[in-house]
Amino acid sequence: MLDRKFILDNAELVKKNCSDRGVVVDVDRFTTLESLRKEKQQHLEDLNRRANDISKQIGKSKSPDEKLKFVEEGRDVREMTTATKCELDEISDESDKIHRAIPNMAHPNAPIGADDQANLEFALGKTEIPKFDFEPKDHVEIAEKLDLIDFDGGARVAGSGFYFLKNEAVLLEIALQRYAVELLMKSGFTPMTTPDLARNEVLQGIGFNPRGNETQIYSVENSDLSLIATAEITLGGLLANKTVDAEELPLRFCGISHCFRTEAGAAGRASRGIYRVHQFTKIEMFAFTLPEQSDAMHQELLQIECQVFDGLGIPYRIVDTATGDLGAPAYRKYDLEGWMPGRNAYGEVTSTSNCTDYQARRLNARYKAKGEKGTRFLHTLNGTAIAISRALVAILELYQQADGSVKIPSALQKYVGFDKISR
RNA sequence: GGAGAGGUGGCAGAGUGGUCUAUUGCGCGGGUUUGCUAAACCCGUGGGCUUGUAAAGGCUCCGCAGGUUCAAAUCCUGUCCUCUCCGCCA
Numbered sequence: 407m408l409d410r411k412f413i414l415d416n417a418e419l420v421k422k423n424c425s426d427r428g429v430v431v432d433v434d435r436f437t438t439l440e441s442l443r444k445e446k447q448q449h450l451e452d453l454n455r456r457a458n459d460i461s462k463q464i465g466k467s468k469s470p471d472e473k474l475k476f477v478e479e480g481r482d483v484r485e486m487t488t489a490t491k492c493e494l495d496e497i498s499d500e501s502d503k504i505h506r507a508i509p510n511m512a513h514p515n516a517p518i519g520a521d522d523q524a525n526l527e528f529a530l531g532k533t534e535i536p537k538f539d540f541e542p543k544d545h546v547e548i549a550e551k552l553d554l555i556d557f558d559g560g561a562r563v564a565g566s567g568f569y570f571l572k573n574e575a576v577l578l579e580i581a582l583q584r585y586a587v588e589l590l591m592k593s594g595f596t597p598m599t600t601p602d603l604a605r606n607e608v609l610q611g612i613g614f615n616p617r618g619n620e621t622q623i624y625s626v627e628n629s630d631l632s633l634i635a636t637a638e639i640t641l642g643g644l645l646a647n648k649t650v651d652a653e654e655l656p657l658r659f660c661g662i663s664h665c666f667r668t669e670a671g672a673a674g675r676a677s678r679g680i681y682r683v684h685q686f687t688k689i690e691m692f693a694f695t696l697p698e699q700s701d702a703m704h705q706e707l708l709q710i711e712c713q714v715f716d717g718l719g720i721p722y723r724i725v726d727t728a729t730g731d732l733g734a735p736a737y738r739k740y741d742l743e744g745w746m747p748g749r750n751a752y753g754e755v756t757s758t759s760n761c762t763d764y765q766a767r768r769l770n771a772r773y774k775a776k777g778e779k780g781t782r783f784l785h786t787l788n789g790t791a792i793a794i795s796r797a798l799v800a801i802l803e804l805y806q807q808a809d810g811s812v813k814i815p816s817a818l819q820k821y822v823g824f825d826k827i828s829r
Numbered sequence: 830g831g832a833g834a835g836g837u838g839g840c841a842g843a844g845u846g847g848u849c850u851a852u853u854g855c856g857c858g859g860g861u862u863u864g865c866u867a868a869a870c871c872c873g874u875g876g877g878c879u880u881g882u883a884a885a886g887g888c889u890c891c892g893c894a895g896g897u898u899c900a901a902a903u904c905c906u907g908u909c910c911u912c913u914c915c916g917c918c919a
Contacts (some may be wrong), residue, residue, distance in 0.1 A: 448888095464847070477900095780876080781876070
């Protein structure tokens with residue numbers, strides 16, 4: 407959420423931001439409701455003060471007659487209080503609903519535009535696309551030939567979009583995790599395996615909607631839990647309703663979790679193989695920072711993502727996501743798109759967002775600086791270190807050989823224990 | 830899953846319906862004393878919202894959400910969490 411006061415003081419900026427992002431919200435209605443809300447709030451406080459006075463009088467009064475007089479007055483005040491509270495609740499509900507729908511402000515340098523204008527490239531992120539002297543196969547064919555993924559079994563057990571990794575692919579999954587976690591630990595991240603489920607309240611704090619037609623989230627029946635779509639949810643929830651000392655910041659966490667996504671509405675889109683699936687394993691980076699640290703931290707997360715993919719020898723480009731394609735909490739977002747020869751195209755392999763204080767305000771995650779009065783909201787950032795399924799697509803397709811075998815990226819060989827998969 | 834106990838400020842721990850202010854100790858900040866340190870003593874010590882240029886006020890928060898009452902940390906209901914015991918289990 408944005409700061410209420412900020413919205414009221416900058417209504418025009420907020421409206422412009424909403425239209426840049428393609429989000430339809432009635433900001434004017436919000437402003438109207440807020441002034442109404444303030445008025446009612448003031449009235450309610452006056453009544454409360456009166457009620458407090460009366461009960462103090464009763465506590466002090468000696469004669470029963472005097473007492474009775476105050477009790478009756480107190481009763482009247484309570485009736486008014488109840489009525490006012492009711493009106494206030496109605497106004498607040500409507501106002502909060504709009505408030506929650508207003509997206510974060512975008513970074514001034516984020517490209518303005520819709521989805522299809524998103525692919526602005528950074529020169530530094532551009533790496534060489536390899537040439538094959540044979541017709542490269544896609545990962546589904548490769549995996550079938552080498553017996554690495556069981557799609558039929560996945561479908562039988564859990565439905566389309568699920569799969570079993572088999573044989574060397576299992577070792578590759580483990581190796582990729584080891585590789586990424588070690589790299590992150592060296593960079594000062596605290597590794598965590600997180601719950602794969604979280605309370606809906608936490609999901610909402612991070613910006614996910616557990617219900618509704620377009621939800622990406624599987625929810626667990628008869629409980630307020632959902633399967634997480636990313637460890638961003640659980641790691642962000644770590645500091646919900648907490649206040650940390652400013653000296654402890656920034657905090658860097660590395661979360662290992664499974665990710666579950668319904669992929670509602672994604673049917674028919676390019677989703678062959680394990681590129682778009684309902685479950686995968688992911689190593690996620692998450693940082694809590696001071697406001698003045700978050701831009702630099704965002705660059706740091708991006709650099710680490712580059713380091714991870716440079717180390718794996720996967721060519722990629724960096725996308726500075728356009729406003730129309732930013733999720734509501736994101737202030738700025740960079741995606742890494744890895745080259746996937748089987749698709750003959752780039753495919754998204756990572757994503758890193760600076761969410762400034764947008765998530766923290768909903769989560770009520772604060773910090774306190776020494777010598778400063780009160781508390782302020784943290785900034786939160788997230789980034790993919792490695793999403794196993796997408797990375798596997800890139801590795802299988804990039805490292806395939808003319809004879810049908812697949813070489814193991816040298817950075818992973820020490821973890822898998824061999825340098826080639828063949829049959 | 831069953832039975833019981835509990836959740837109060839940074840921490841410990843009082844407070845079972847009303848004295849206008851949630852005891853007290855520790856910790857923390859400042860001060861006095863002191864050759865330095867310590868001790869002792871004194872003063873001050875939460876968050877959120879809000880009025881005000883400020884000084885200074887007001888409202889709210891005792892896990893969370895409701896309820897009863899003129900009045901709730903205290904009584905009632907629900908819920909979450911922690912601990913102990915029992916059962917089950919990788």
